[in-house]
Amino acid sequence: MEPIGIAVGGNMILDYYKELDVYPAHSTLATINKISRETGGLVCNCAQALSKLDSSIPITAIGRVGDDEAGAFIRQRLARFDNIDLSQVIVSGSTSFTDAMIDLTNKTRTYFQYRGANADLCLSDFKLETLPVKILHVGYILLLDSLDVIDETYGTLMAKLLHDARKLGIKTSIDVVSESSDRFKRYVPAALKYTDYAIINEYEASQSTGITVRDDEGNFLVDQALKICSSLFDLGVSTWAIIHSREGAVGMAADGTTAVWPALDIPPEQIISTIGAGDAFLSGCLHQAYYGHTLTEAIQVGIAAASTSLTSFNATDGILPATQLLQYYRTAKKEVWPGF
Numbered sequence: 001m002e003p004i005g006i007a008v009g010g011n012m013i014l015d016y017y018k019e020l021d022v023y024p025a026h027s028t029l030a031t032i033n034k035i036s037r038e039t040g041g042l043v044c045n046c047a048q049a050l051s052k053l054d055s056s057i058p059i060t061a062i063g064r065v066g067d068d069e070a071g072a073f074i075r076q077r078l079a080r081f082d083n084i085d086l087s088q089v090i091v092s093g094s095t096s097f098t099d100a101m102i103d104l105t106n107k108t109r110t111y112f113q114y115r116g117a118n119a120d121l122c123l124s125d126f127k128l129e130t131l132p133v134k135i136l137h138v139g140y141i142l143l144l145d146s147l148d149v150i151d152e153t154y155g156t157l158m159a160k161l162l163h164d165a166r167k168l169g170i171k172t173s174i175d176v177v178s179e180s181s182d183r184f185k186r187y188v189p190a191a192l193k194y195t196d197y198a199i200i201n202e203y204e205a206s207q208s209t210g211i212t213v214r215d216d217e218g219n220f221l222v223d224q225a226l227k228i229c230s231s232l233f234d235l236g237v238s239t240w241a242i243i244h245s246r247e248g249a250v251g252m253a254a255d256g257t258t259a260v261w262p263a264l265d266i267p268p269e270q271i272i273s274t275i276g277a278g279d280a281f282l283s284g285c286l287h288q289a290y291y292g293h294t295l296t297e298a299i300q301v302g303i304a305a306a307s308t309s310l311t312s313f314n315a316t317d318g319i320l321p322a323t324q325l326l327q328y329y330r331t332a333k334k335e336v337w338p339g340f
Contacts, residue, residue: 003170005058006050006290007133009126010175011041011118011140012063012089014070014097015275023103023110033104038275038314039077040098041118042139042175045279045315046286051081052319053287053305059084060133062126064117066095071117090125093117100275119145123157128165134290136165137282139175141191148187155190162194171239173197173286175279176204184208193236197289199282199302202245205232213243219338222260225250229258240295244281244306247337249299259296262337264307264329276315281306287322297326304329 065071096116284305
């Protein structure tokens with residue numbers, strides 16, 4: 001039987017949003033005015049985003065949640081979508097969570113992350129031999145302790161997972177957490193060697209390759225982004241290298257075709273939250289890859305998916321079906337971007 005569907009494996013997180021009048025200095029008190037919670041992490045965000053884009057694609061979720069109320073909440077949220085298969089979600093330990101402290105004076109967020117069950121996600125949790133999918137999307141690299149383990153043969157256990165998937169004919173895709181560290185060059189290139197679709201933001205791309213993508217004034221440099229895409233292919237990416245940023249996205253295909261498209265000009269009053277916009281962008285690109293569409297169409301649908309995700313508090317509720325997003329991108333007002 002020909003493989004169908006997309007598997008998303010990795011982080012499953014419950015995000016607690018806590019609104020503060022002002023973020024406190026060390027050893028001082030701040031009052032929490034409001035608390036809310038949403039599902040987060042790659043598996044939750046991408047599985048739901050892909051389902052919003054196209055409910056006909058079978059989605060397999062692979063990850064770990066705790067045997068607790070938070071884990072039950074995550075599973076209940078994902079179970080709302082008939083096309084998401086939760087049979088490979090392991091229930092054990094304590095659910096990973098993130099406390100997101102929102103400073104209402106400047107709208108900034110400060111995050112505190114508890115690894116929890118995500119730290120135990122391992123190679124044996126991925127039943128590749130019985131996984132009848134076209135694409136396996138895994139992440140976040142640098143935030144999965146048992147997969148971010150050095151391996152003498154493949155570089156990391158994450159890289160071995162991707163290698164094994166490709167050996168079975170499954171296309172692979174990765175994502176990275178935007179961590180402030182020097183770990184990128186040690187862990188990410190190992191995975192890129194066995195990656196078909198590398199769809200990451202400009203910070204992660206720059207940290208992974210050592211190529212700067214912004215000038216001293218903070219302007220996004222398209223020529224540098226294309227150099228990074230070329231470098232990602234040199235590191236082993238086989239099909240698409242795509243870099244997304246607040247200005248837009250730059251991509252390169254294996255045949256040297258490039259695509260550069262600006263972000264949509266979304267009025268500030270329509271933006272409720274930017275949480276999960278990167279996962280929405282990636283999901284739009286993967287949806288187009290699944291159906292064999294072009295790099296340009298992938299980037300345009302990705303930008304439109306990210307843009308619609310901004311209109312809801314969580315990462316996915318605002319996302320429109322993919323059939324509407326391409327037309328939305330082509331007719332909506334674009335940001336003024338010198339790179340386009």
